[in-house]
Amino acid sequence: MRKVQVAVSGLLALMTVSAVQAATDIVEFVSCPVYRDARAGKKSGCWLADAPESGSRFDISASPVKPDWNYAVLVQGQITDNADACGGKVLNPVRVSILSEPCPQYRLPAEGYPGNPFVRPANIVKPLSVDRAPLTGPFEDKQFHVFFNYNKSFLSYQFGDYQLDEAAYWILQAKPSRVVITGFADTHGITVSGHELREKEQIAQDRADIIVTSLLRLGVPDDTVATQINMAPELLPGETDGVSGLVTTSRWRVTINAYFD
Amino acid sequence: MKVFCLNALMQASLLTMLSVSTIAAEVTYPEGWIKPGESGTFKQSQTHSNASGKVKVLAEGQLVEMSEHPFFQALSENGRACISCHQPSDGLSLSVKTIQDVWSGTQGRDPIFAAWDGSNCPDMPQKEKASHSLLLDRGLFRIQMPWPPAPRYGKEVTPDFDIEVVRDPWGCNSSQKYGPDAAEPSISVYRRPRPVANLKYLTAVGFAYDPKQGVALPRDEISGEFLSGNIMSDNRSVNLKAQMQDASGTHLEMLAALTNEQVEKIEGFILSIYAAQVEDNDAGKLDDGAFGGPELLRDSKPGQLGSIGRAVWSEFEPWEEQKSTGVTPEQADKRASIARGARLFREKMFLISDSAGINSPMGFGNPVLNSCVFCHNMSQMGNDVAPGQVDIGTTTKPFAEPAPELPLFRVTCKGDPHPHYGRSFLTQDPGFGLVTGRCADTGKITLQSMRGLAARAPYFSNGSAKTMGDLVDYYDRRYQINFTEQERQDLINLMNSL
Numbered sequence: 001m002r003k004v005q006v007a008v009s010g011l012l013a014l015m016t017v018s019a020v021q022a023a024t025d026i027v028e029f030v031s032c033p034v035y036r037d038a039r040a041g042k043k044s045g046c047w048l049a050d051a052p053e054s055g056s057r058f059d060i061s062a063s064p065v066k067p068d069w070n071y072a073v074l075v076q077g078q079i080t081d082n083a084d085a086c087g088g089k090v091l092n093p094v095r096v097s098i099l100s101e102p103c104p105q106y107r108l109p110a111e112g113y114p115g116n117p118f119v120r121p122a123n124i125v126k127p128l129s130v131d132r133a134p135l136t137g138p139f140e141d142k143q144f145h146v147f148f149n150y151n152k153s154f155l156s157y158q159f160g161d162y163q164l165d166e167a168a169y170w171i172l173q174a175k176p177s178r179v180v181i182t183g184f185a186d187t188h189g190i191t192v193s194g195h196e197l198r199e200k201e202q203i204a205q206d207r208a209d210i211i212v213t214s215l216l217r218l219g220v221p222d223d224t225v226a227t228q229i230n231m232a233p234e235l236l237p238g239e240t241d242g243v244s245g246l247v248t249t250s251r252w253r254v255t256i257n258a259y260f261d
Numbered sequence: 262m263k264v265f266c267l268n269a270l271m272q273a274s275l276l277t278m279l280s281v282s283t284i285a286a287e288v289t290y291p292e293g294w295i296k297p298g299e300s301g302t303f304k305q306s307q308t309h310s311n312a313s314g315k316v317k318v319l320a321e322g323q324l325v326e327m328s329e330h331p332f333f334q335a336l337s338e339n340g341r342a343c344i345s346c347h348q349p350s351d352g353l354s355l356s357v358k359t360i361q362d363v364w365s366g367t368q369g370r371d372p373i374f375a376a377w378d379g380s381n382c383p384d385m386p387q388k389e390k391a392s393h394s395l396l397l398d399r400g401l402f403r404i405q406m407p408w409p410p411a412p413r414y415g416k417e418v419t420p421d422f423d424i425e426v427v428r429d430p431w432g433c434n435s436s437q438k439y440g441p442d443a444a445e446p447s448i449s450v451y452r453r454p455r456p457v458a459n460l461k462y463l464t465a466v467g468f469a470y471d472p473k474q475g476v477a478l479p480r481d482e483i484s485g486e487f488l489s490g491n492i493m494s495d496n497r498s499v500n501l502k503a504q505m506q507d508a509s510g511t512h513l514e515m516l517a518a519l520t521n522e523q524v525e526k527i528e529g530f531i532l533s534i535y536a537a538q539v540e541d542n543d544a545g546k547l548d549d550g551a552f553g554g555p556e557l558l559r560d561s562k563p564g565q566l567g568s569i570g571r572a573v574w575s576e577f578e579p580w581e582e583q584k585s586t587g588v589t590p591e592q593a594d595k596r597a598s599i600a601r602g603a604r605l606f607r608e609k610m611f612l613i614s615d616s617a618g619i620n621s622p623m624g625f626g627n628p629v630l631n632s633c634v635f636c637h638n639m640s641q642m643g644n645d646v647a648p649g650q651v652d653i654g655t656t657t658k659p660f661a662e663p664a665p666e667l668p669l670f671r672v673t674c675k676g677d678p679h680p681h682y683g684r685s686f687l688t689q690d691p692g693f694g695l696v697t698g699r700c701a702d703t704g705k706i707t708l709q710s711m712r713g714l715a716a717r718a719p720y721f722s723n724g725s726a727k728t729m730g731d732l733v734d735y736y737d738r739r740y741q742i743n744f745t746e747q748e749r750q751d752l753i754n755l756m757n758s759l
Contacts, residue, residue, distance in 0.1 A: 035626075035628060037612070037630075039610060039630065041610070041630075042610065042630060042631045042632065042635065043625070043626075043629060043630060043631060044630055045612075045626070045628070045629070045630045047626065064624065065624035066624060066625060066626025066627075066629070067626060067627070068620065068621060068626070068627035068680065069627055069628065070615075070627065070681070100677075107628075125468055125469070125470060126468075127467050127468055127566070127569075128466060128467065128468060128469055128487075129467075129562075129564070129565075152622070153475075154475040154622045155470075155475035155476060156475065156622075156623070156624045157472040157475075157623045157624055157625075158624075159624065160475070161470050161472065161475070164477075165469070165470070168477075210475065210476055213476055213477070214470075214476050214477035215477075217476075217477040217478060217479060217480055217487075218469060218477050
C-alpha cells in the first residue's frame with residue numbers, strides 16, 4: 001500500500017514538471033459551455049467550450065467536475081493530440097469551474113461524434129465494506145492538500161472527497177499529535193478572458209470548516225485539530241491536485257499539516 | 262371484510278363527533294386491516310391482494326403479540342398506533358384505496374382521520390369529507406414543520422432563504438394557530454406515509470461521505486455509527502429512534518416521549534419486516550425462476566451499489582430468456598415484459614437536467630446522460646446508496662403539477678441563488694430545505710424504497726402520481742425521454758412487480 005503511494009506521487013511530480021515545462025500547451029479561458037448529445041452509454045455526453053481569445057473549440061469533458069449549461073465556465077487545461085471524439089481539441093488534464101454568470105443552454109446533436117464512454121476513475125473513495133490495508137509506521141510530519149474549484153467550498157465527488165479520504169486514512173492510523181488545517185482563498189485573484197476572478201474571503205473559512213467537520217466525523221480527535229485561514233495562497237509548483245495535474249488551480253485548496261510534536 | 266363493533270373503537274377524540282345513538286353502528290374495514298390494540302400475533306408470513314397481484318410481508322424473529330406491542334398499541338388519546346398508517350396489506354404504507362374504504366367503512370371515524378394531521382387542517386369541520394380531501398384523494402397526511410428549522414446535529418440552523426405563503430387552501434399556513442405567523446411558527450406540508458419495511462436498506466451506509474453535500478457523513482450521537490441520511494422525505498429524523506419520537510409526538514399526539522423500552526421494541530420490530538410484491542396477476546409467482554418477493558431482500562446485504570455488485574432488478578434477469586415450459590403464453594409475455602422493464606430501468610438513457618442533488622453541485626454536469634438506476638442505485642431496494650436527497654421537480658415549479666389543493670410557497674434565496682431555479686421560485690413542499698434551511702436543498706425529496714409499490718398507490722411524496730403509468734409519464738415529460746408505448750408498459754410492469 002505504502003509503496004504504491006510513493007510510486008503514485010513520484011509519477012505525479014513528473015507530470016507536474018512536464019506541465020510546467022510545456023506551459024505553452026496550457027490554455028485558460030472563460031466561456032459558455034456547449035453540450036454535445038453523444039450517446040455512448042452513461043455519462044458519455046461531450047462538453048465543449050470555445051476559447052474567446054482564439055475561437056478554438058476545446059473538448060473539456062475530461063474535467064473531474066463537468067459544466068452546467070446554464071453558467072459560464074472557467075477552463076484550465078492542457079492541449080493534447082488525443083483523438084477527437086466530440087468535435088474539439090482535447091484538453092487533458094483539464095479543470096472546469098462553474099461561474100455565476102448565466103449562459104444560454106446550448107445542445108448540439110451528436111453529428112456522428114462518438115462521445116466519451118464512461119470509465120470509472122482510478123482514484124475514488126472505497127466503499128466502507130472494502131477492507132483497506134493498514135499503513136505501517138514509523139510516521140513523520142506530513143502535508144496533504146485538498147483541492148476545490150474556483151470560489152467553491154464544495155468537496156467534489158470523486159475528486160476532493162478522495163483527497164480528503166487519503167489524508168484522513170493516514171491521520172487516523174498515524175495519529176499525529178497536531179493537525180493544522182489551513183483554508184485558503186485567492187482574494188487577490190486572476191484575470192482570465194477579461195474576467196477578474198477573485199475568491200470571496202469567506203471561502204477560506206468555509207473550506208477549512210468542511211475539512212474539519214469531515215475529519216472529526218471520520219474519527220480524528222477534536223483536541224488535535226486546529227484551523228487557520230490564509231488569503232494569499234502560493235502556487236504549489238511541485239504538487240498537483242492528484243487528478244488534473246495542473247498547477248494553476250492549486251491556490252484553491254485546504255492544506256492539512258500533521259505534526260508529531 | 263372484517264366487522265368490528267364501534268365500542269372497541271371508542272376514543273376520546275371520536276366521542277365528540279358521535280351521538281350516543283350511533284355508537285352501536287357497525288363499522289367495516291378492508292381485508293387485512295389491523296386495528297390499534299387488536300389481539301393476536303402478527304403473522305410471520307402474510308400475503309395480501311392488490312390491483313396487480315399480491316404483496317408478501319415477512320416478520321423475522323420472535324412472534325409479536327400485537328396487543329402487547331407498542332407498534333400496535335394505541336398509546337395516546339387519538340386512538341392511533343404506528344400500525345394505523347403502516348399496514349402490511351399496503352406494503353407497510355397506506356394506499357388511497359384503503360383510506361377511502363376505511364372512510365366509508367367507518368363513516369370517517371377511524372383514528373387515521375384525526376384532526377391533527379388526518380385532516381387538511383385541524384380547525385376545519387372534522388365531520389365533513391371535504392376537510393379530509395388531501396388524505397382521501399391523494400393519501401397525504403399533514404406534516405407541520407417548525408420554521409425556522411429545528412437545530413440539526415446539535416447546531417442551530419439559520420436559513421439562507423425566506424419563505425412566503427402564496428396559496429393556502431386550508432388555512433394551515435396562514436392562521437393565528439398554524440403557519441409562519443403563529444405563536445409557534447411553522448410550515449405545513451402534506452406527505453405520503455413511507456413504507457416501514459426493508460428498513461435495513463434505508464439505514465445502511467455504503468460510503469463514509471455524503472457526495473451531494475460534499476462532507477463526511479454525520480454520526481449518531483449515541484451509537485457513533487454513520488447516519489445513512491435515507492429516512493423520511495426530508496431526513497428530519499436522522500435515525501429510526503429519532504423518527505419514532507417524531508411520529509409519537511405528531512401522528513400519535515403523545516404528550517410524553519416513548520419510553521426506551523418502547524423504542525427498543527418498535528425498532529426491533531420494524532427492522533424485522535420485509536415486504537415485496539410476490540405474485541403478478543398475469544406473470545404468476547414472481548419468484549418462479551426469478552427472484553421477486555421479500556426473501557432475497559431479507560437475505561441480502563444492504564447498502565450495495567448495483568453498479569459494482571448485483572445489478573438493480575437483476576432479480577428478473579432469468580426471465581430474459583424465455584422458458585415457456587409450464588407457463589401459458591400470456592404468462593411468458595408478461596414475464597418477458599417485466600424483464601425488459603428491469604433492463605430499461607438500467608439501460609434506457611436520457612438527459613437528466615436541472616435536478617439538484619445530481620446536476621448540482623456534485624459535478625456530474627448539467628445535463629448528464631444516464632438512466633433510472635443512476636439515482637435508484639441500491640441493489641434489491643432501488644433507493645440511493647448515498648443520502649438520497651434529490652429534486653426531480655415533483656414539488657417545485659415549473660415541474661410540479663398545478664395541484665391547486667396543495668399550499669404554495671415562494672422561496673427567496675438570500676445568499677447565492679438556487680443553481681437551477683434562480684433567486685426566487687415557487688414550491689408546494691420545500692422538502693429537505695425545510696430541515697437544512699438551505700435554499701439549494703429546497704425541493705429535494707429523499708428517494709423511497711421501491712418495493713411493494715403495487716400495494717401503495719399513489720406515488721411520490723405528495724401523491725402526485727395516481728398510478729404507475731402517471732409516474733412513468735411524469736419522468737417522460739420531465740426529462741423528455743420519449744418512451745415508446747412498449748417501453749412505458751414494460752417499466753410499469755416491472756415496478757408493479759417489485
